[in-house]
Amino acid sequence: MTALLETRGVWQRFGGLVANSDVSISVGRGEIVGLIGPNGAGKSTLFNLIAGVLPPTQGSIWFDGEDVTNLPAAERCQRGVGRTFQVVKSFETMTVIDNVIVGALVRNTVMREARRKAHEVLEFTGLAARANVLASDLVPAEKRRLEVARALATEPKLLLLDEVLTGLTPTEAQTGVALVRKVRDAGITVLMVEHVMEIVMPLVDRAIVLDLGKVLVEGKPAEVVRDPKVIKAYLGDRHAVGA
Amino acid sequence: MDKNFAARRRRDLIIAAVLAALAALAPLFVKNVYIQNILVLTLMYAALSQSWNILSGYCGQISLGHALYFGIGAYTTELLFTKFGVLPWFGMLAGGGIAAVIAMGLGYPFFRLRGHYFVIATIVIAEIGLLLFQNWEWAGAALGITIPVRGDSWLKFQFMRSKLPYFYFALALCCLAWFVTWWLEDSKWGFWWRAVKDNPEAAESLGVVVFNSKMGAAAVSAFLVAIGGAFYAQFLAYIDPESVMGFQFSLLMALPAVLGGIGTLWGPVLGAAILIPMTELTRSYIGGSGRGVDLIVYGTLIVLISLALPQGLVSLFSRSKAKGATR
Numbered sequence: 001m002t003a004l005l006e007t008r009g010v011w012q013r014f015g016g017l018v019a020n021s022d023v024s025i026s027v028g029r030g031e032i033v034g035l036i037g038p039n040g041a042g043k044s045t046l047f048n049l050i051a052g053v054l055p056p057t058q059g060s061i062w063f064d065g066e067d068v069t070n071l072p073a074a075e076r077c078q079r080g081v082g083r084t085f086q087v088v089k090s091f092e093t094m095t096v097i098d099n100v101i102v103g104a105l106v107r108n109t110v111m112r113e114a115r116r117k118a119h120e121v122l123e124f125t126g127l128a129a130r131a132n133v134l135a136s137d138l139v140p141a142e143k144r145r146l147e148v149a150r151a152l153a154t155e156p157k158l159l160l161l162d163e164v165l166t167g168l169t170p171t172e173a174q175t176g177v178a179l180v181r182k183v184r185d186a187g188i189t190v191l192m193v194e195h196v197m198e199i200v201m202p203l204v205d206r207a208i209v210l211d212l213g214k215v216l217v218e219g220k221p222a223e224v225v226r227d228p229k230v231i232k233a234y235l236g237d238r239h240a241v242g243a
Numbered sequence: 244m245d246k247n248f249a250a251r252r253r254r255d256l257i258i259a260a261v262l263a264a265l266a267a268l269a270p271l272f273v274k275n276v277y278i279q280n281i282l283v284l285t286l287m288y289a290a291l292s293q294s295w296n297i298l299s300g301y302c303g304q305i306s307l308g309h310a311l312y313f314g315i316g317a318y319t320t321e322l323l324f325t326k327f328g329v330l331p332w333f334g335m336l337a338g339g340g341i342a343a344v345i346a347m348g349l350g351y352p353f354f355r356l357r358g359h360y361f362v363i364a365t366i367v368i369a370e371i372g373l374l375l376f377q378n379w380e381w382a383g384a385a386l387g388i389t390i391p392v393r394g395d396s397w398l399k400f401q402f403m404r405s406k407l408p409y410f411y412f413a414l415a416l417c418c419l420a421w422f423v424t425w426w427l428e429d430s431k432w433g434f435w436w437r438a439v440k441d442n443p444e445a446a447e448s449l450g451v452v453v454f455n456s457k458m459g460a461a462a463v464s465a466f467l468v469a470i471g472g473a474f475y476a477q478f479l480a481y482i483d484p485e486s487v488m489g490f491q492f493s494l495l496m497a498l499p500a501v502l503g504g505i506g507t508l509w510g511p512v513l514g515a516a517i518l519i520p521m522t523e524l525t526r527s528y529i530g531g532s533g534r535g536v537d538l539i540v541y542g543t544l545i546v547l548i549s550l551a552l553p554q555g556l557v558s559l560f561s562r563s564k565a566k567g568a569t570r
Contacts, residue, residue, distance in 0.1 A: 051448060053444070053447075053448075072447070073447040073448050074447050074448075074451060074452045077447075077448060077449060077450035078450050082448075083448050085444075085445065085448075089442045089444060089445035090441075090442070090445070091437065091438050091441035091442055091445065092441055092442075093437070093440075093441055094437055094438075094441060098434065098437070101434055102435070102437075102438045102446065102449050102451065103449045103450070105431050105434055105450070106449065106450035109431065111429055111430065111431070114431075115248075150449060151448075151449070153449075154449055154450055
């Protein structure tokens, strides 16, 4: 079976800055894959390329067996790519349920069905009690969860999570981890960008480490964290020698 | 929750029906022609503002150039009537259609602009439209068009003896604009528009085609405003560029919605019900001095309302509405 998502030799340059150079990764169906790396490694850029916010300078992106390189974000969502944003982008003047309905409308044209789907997703993500609250009144952890709920309402095949666990309290992060597992159990493939290694590593099936815009290491989480190259990228040369 | 939502929608519809019925009875009690005139204008601006609200309130694309569509509705109707003998009813629809097409044609380049730049573009385009009509000989240029009197008839939508037919048409138009808004509010388009207003990037990631949403909003909005323009032309029985396409119309469409509550179902009607009579009354009672006292009073009232209720007048009612409401 082909991979659900594949990037083939993807480059992204912003003027003189090379954010991604020759990145080729693949994500199989049903996997939880972690995309990690130090600040400025090009994780968010790669994410935006996959989500279709901008086209890559070079290379191609394949989703579900089709070349989606030149499709805009909305079209990719219709094909089954859901995403959250690192900096939360709720529809602030709308209620929680209305936020989720926007996502649900991708696959449900009848309002009543979209609304029912949205309620289902709110139950699934544990936000049901907050359905009629304005998004602007949510606490940060709930806003993160709303991002996930909204993306799930589009019934994605692939869910892109951009630092959904960062900046949460340990308890909130644990709830988040449980939610990601639940999402995968529902048959959705997950690609997540994360900073906090100790939270991500137990969660993911596979980790891809980016550094300076390139794929540094790829493999099982336990192997990746012990890899000298990864330690060097995160902590510098001195620590790598010790490892 | 769903039950509450449906109940709120139904309640809005019932309130609107009751208000419309009460308004329809108003002429029984108001015999004064001057007051009737104010009522007609109030209903008309409520309808216009409600239409403006679709693009600028719900979809968040603030236009200060809707006078263009108003003027296009007026001119299309009267040019077709005076030059080709086409009945105003058909002219009205043609005007609406042309305005919608022009709105989309202008949207094509201008919806790429954001925020203030979009607003400036709308003002400039409307001014260009005004200049074109002032210099277009065939359309009467600056002298305008006098609509020939053919006797009172619904067929020709012309009434010299009584304001009442205009009153009922304005009421119907207001109901139509309100109902279209009510209907769109709980539709895919309504949700798309609000999403685009709040955060276009997030909207795009959820499958919303931002550009098409804006185009749809612009077309509906311009169509309804042009119908209003056609009505106004028949009501005045005379048009010239300044009296149907002047900048003041753009403002008078935006202000009721802003004061009443931008992007809300009831804001424009509420705003117009207060603002338009206020405009007319201050002008007629204290405008005669020639020193602009009416404008000072009028301006002060607007500033006071905006300071006290930045969310618009509807926010006075929102506490009771918040329970079980979906917005």
